[in-house]
Amino acid sequence: MSAHCCGQHQQPSGPSDGRQRRVLWIVLVINAVMFAVEIVAGHTARSAALQADALDFLADAANYGISLAVVGTALTWRARAALVKGLSMGVLGLWVVGTTAWNAIAGTVPEAPVMGVVGLLALLANAVVLALLTGFRGGDANMRSVWICSRNDVLANLAVLGAALGVFGTGTGWPDIIVAGIMASLALYGAGQVVRQALGELRPSATVQAAE
Secondary structure, three states: OOHHHOOOOOOOOOHHHHHHHHHHHHHHHHHHHHHHHHHHHHHHHOOHHHHHHHHHHHHHHHHHHHHHHHOOOOHHHHHHHHHHHHHHHHHHHHHHHHHHHHHHHHOOOOOHHHHHHHHHHHHHHHHHHHHHHHHHOOOOHHHHHHHHHHHHHHHHHHHHHHHHHHHHHHOOOHHHHHHHHHHHHHHHHHHHHHHHHHHHHHHHHHHHHHHO
């Protein structure tokens, strides 16, 4: 390999990299804890929306771990990490679609009080995460993908709270099913954004490396 691969493409470590790492470690821990809380609560309450949100916390924790691994590395590696995260978001969206269909067929009615309490806790956690990551929303595909995930999570939490009110008011599981569908749409839309930007950052690198 030429020196170009170790030089021009490499982003030197600096204060901004250290700040990214600190923030990513904080949000990784928050998401890991909330995954444990929501997966138990979602199973107990028989809520598809809570279980989907729990897996979203798990996916985000894994994504933040990937982001930590590539902070300060070459743009190509950061774009590849973003591509992996974008594809994982898409898989999550498809999983939620399947879960939503199953609950609709089974006619499951979740426990609204549990949904409301846990949904509020998740909203507060994701609001903290989003505030910490807002400064990185205009960065490269890797860090922008982290911010997009967190933005989608806040919107999903608001929808879960709305579903809890809907289940409580109607006594049916349809509000939970509708919210799960909304969460799937957010995951798929966010995945498309991340994948497009990552591919856009990979194309110039691929062209340069081919020319060498």
